[in-house]
Amino acid sequence: MKKLLLVVIALFCMGSLLFAEETVNTINSGDTAWVLISAALVMLMTPGLAFFYGGMVKKKNILSILMQCFTILAIVSVQWVLFGYSLSFGKGNGFIGFFEWAGLKNIGLGSGPYSDTIPHLIFIMFQAMFAIITPALIIGTFVERMKFPFFILFTILWATLIYDPICHWVWAKDGWLAAKGALDFAGGTVVHINAGISALVMALLIGKRKNTTLGPTPHNLAFTLLGTALLWFGWFGFNAGSALAANGLAANAFMVTNTAASAAALSWIIVEWIFAGKPTTLGMATGAVAGLVAITPASGFVDIFGSILIGLIVSPVCYFMITIVKSMFKYDDALDVFGVHGIGGIVGALLTGVFANPSINGIGKGVLFGNLNQLWIQFLSIIAVIAYSAIGTFIIFKVLNVFVKARVDEKEEALGLDLSEHNERAYTLIE
Amino acid sequence: MKLIIAIIQPHMLENVKKELYSRDVNLLSVNEVIGHGRQKGVTEMYRGHRETGNMLRKIRLEIAVNDNFVKPTVEAIITGARTGELGDGKIFILPLEECIRIRTGETGRVAIG
Numbered sequence: 001m002k003k004l005l006l007v008v009i010a011l012f013c014m015g016s017l018l019f020a021e022e023t024v025n026t027i028n029s030g031d032t033a034w035v036l037i038s039a040a041l042v043m044l045m046t047p048g049l050a051f052f053y054g055g056m057v058k059k060k061n062i063l064s065i066l067m068q069c070f071t072i073l074a075i076v077s078v079q080w081v082l083f084g085y086s087l088s089f090g091k092g093n094g095f096i097g098f099f100e101w102a103g104l105k106n107i108g109l110g111s112g113p114y115s116d117t118i119p120h121l122i123f124i125m126f127q128a129m130f131a132i133i134t135p136a137l138i139i140g141t142f143v144e145r146m147k148f149p150f151f152i153l154f155t156i157l158w159a160t161l162i163y164d165p166i167c168h169w170v171w172a173k174d175g176w177l178a179a180k181g182a183l184d185f186a187g188g189t190v191v192h193i194n195a196g197i198s199a200l201v202m203a204l205l206i207g208k209r210k211n212t213t214l215g216p217t218p219h220n221l222a223f224t225l226l227g228t229a230l231l232w233f234g235w236f237g238f239n240a241g242s243a244l245a246a247n248g249l250a251a252n253a254f255m256v257t258n259t260a261a262s263a264a265a266l267s268w269i270i271v272e273w274i275f276a277g278k279p280t281t282l283g284m285a286t287g288a289v290a291g292l293v294a295i296t297p298a299s300g301f302v303d304i305f306g307s308i309l310i311g312l313i314v315s316p317v318c319y320f321m322i323t324i325v326k327s328m329f330k331y332d333d334a335l336d337v338f339g340v341h342g343i344g345g346i347v348g349a350l351l352t353g354v355f356a357n358p359s360i361n362g363i364g365k366g367v368l369f370g371n372l373n374q375l376w377i378q379f380l381s382i383i384a385v386i387a388y389s390a391i392g393t394f395i396i397f398k399v400l401n402v403f404v405k406a407r408v409d410e411k412e413e414a415l416g417l418d419l420s421e422h423n424e425r426a427y428t429l430i431e
Numbered sequence: 432m433k434l435i436i437a438i439i440q441p442h443m444l445e446n447v448k449k450e451l452y453s454r455d456v457n458l459l460s461v462n463e464v465i466g467h468g469r470q471k472g473v474t475e476m477y478r479g480h481r482e483t484g485n486m487l488r489k490i491r492l493e494i495a496v497n498d499n500f501v502k503p504t505v506e507a508i509i510t511g512a513r514t515g516e517l518g519d520g521k522i523f524i525l526p527l528e529e530c531i532r533i534r535t536g537e538t539g540r541v542a543i544g
Contacts, residue, residue, distance in 0.1 A: 056477075215480025276479050286478060323479030336478060 038241025042129035048230025055223030060416025094176030140335030188297025196342020256307035263311025264291025294348030306355030353378035447511030
């Protein structure tokens with residue numbers, strides 16, 4: 001019996017050795033190391049986002065935010081390896097991938113079709129972190145009032161029916177927007193516009209928080225700034241990791257990411273100082289995140305000049321949406337997912353079509369370099385994502401709401417979700 | 432016996448304590464409270480959305496004293512907490528029906544001191 005086991009183990013090892021020998025040749029250890037680290041950096045963004053959002057809610061609701069972010073991390077991680085990755089990146093039609101890689105079968109340890117120099121598995125994990133943070137962004141709109149069971153079902157359906165197809169359109173080999181030449185280096189349309197538009201629809205469907213203004217009601221802005229730091233740090237993996245290699249393109253993405261975030265933080269401070277009287281920490285943090293959002297699609301295409309302008313432009317636009325437009329239409333996008341990610345993403349996607357410099361990346365040539373058509377392609381990709389994301393989210397909400405209650409009742413909302421949904425409190429009054 | 436309740440500015444607490452100790456008033460309890468008087472609190476602004484009527488932080492003192500200590504206690508609080516600006520606070524004096532020391536079961540005058 002023991003002998004037999006040894007033989008089996010030996011055969012198994014030989015098999016994997018043989019397999020490894022076939023494919024190991026093109027793998028580059030520098031590229032692989034960088035994408036491994038980048039995947040870990042992007043993973044940290046979701047807990048970072050939890051603190052960014054958590055500081056902006058009332059103290060009776062912070063655990064519900066942390067719980068939702070970590071639950072999404074858990075749910076989408078499993079969904080991704082079971083079928084999410086295959087739907088997003090597998091061979092299929094222009095709209096969606098089929099099930100060839102469901103359960104990660106036929107993957108192996110070698111490189112995959114999306115890069116010759118890194119193992120296919122680490123590409124899958126890197127992309128998993130994007131699939132995780134996108135639904136996590138949306139929760140900022142419905143904080144302090146959603147039932148936890150509804151949230152879980154919504155997350156599973158949204159990840160599968162909205163994220164996976166849009167990811168396929170833009171990034172898969174056979175995606176229809178990829179074929180049209182839409183430029184989205186690290187997820188301006190797939191992640192930010194997608195999440196932002198869904199958030200706006202959710203805000204309209206779930207309704208306003210009780211007894212509060214339309215702004216966030218922060219209980220601990222130090223958490224929000226800590227979260228901003230973690231997001232900014234993780235974003236280097238998000239953008240520079242999207243080069244899928246440790247090369248000059250990654251270095252450029254790293255540089256323009258940091259520059260745009262800084263320029264946007266500065267322009268937010270200036271705008272707020274002029275129009276609201278005082279510069280605020282929340283404003284500075286919001287500006288930095290808006291800058292990071294806007295540079296995301298552009299980070300593999302624009303130069304330093306483009307990144308400064310993108311950063312300077314995005315904050316005033318987002319500020320206008322959050323203060324003037326939101327007050328005008330009175331939708332309770334509580335933590336401004338639409339205002340920062342949706343609008344910031346649209347600004348970034350359009351400006352990518354303007355500032356894309358072919359000397360940075362040969363496949364991107366913007367209006368400033370004589371290619372007017374790129375702006376039209378960017379516009380088309382934005383409209384396609386907005387339409388699909390809005391309609392899809394609306395249908396998911398309406399159908400789910402027939403079976404499960406979306407919103408907590410008034411008593412639960414007053415009690416706070418930490419107690420009503422999780423039987424816990426973050427801060428005790430009596431030790 | 433009286434119960435003296437005073438609302439004062441947080442940064443004046445140390446001053447008030449010093450004045451109380453110098454008049455031999457050594458027993459007090461302190462709460463952090465929020466509220467506002469005629470000045471209507473502070474304005475907070477989050478992402479451009481104005482929130483008015485927000486509360487100011489204050490300190491609330493509770494001191495139970497025998498009748499002969501009422502005057503020195505009030506003097507101590509006024510001396511320690513007055514700046515002359517709006518928001519210095521208020522003192523309330525209430526009759527106190529009974530006082531019982533838990534450790535010994537003593538009541539009345541002896542229990543307070």
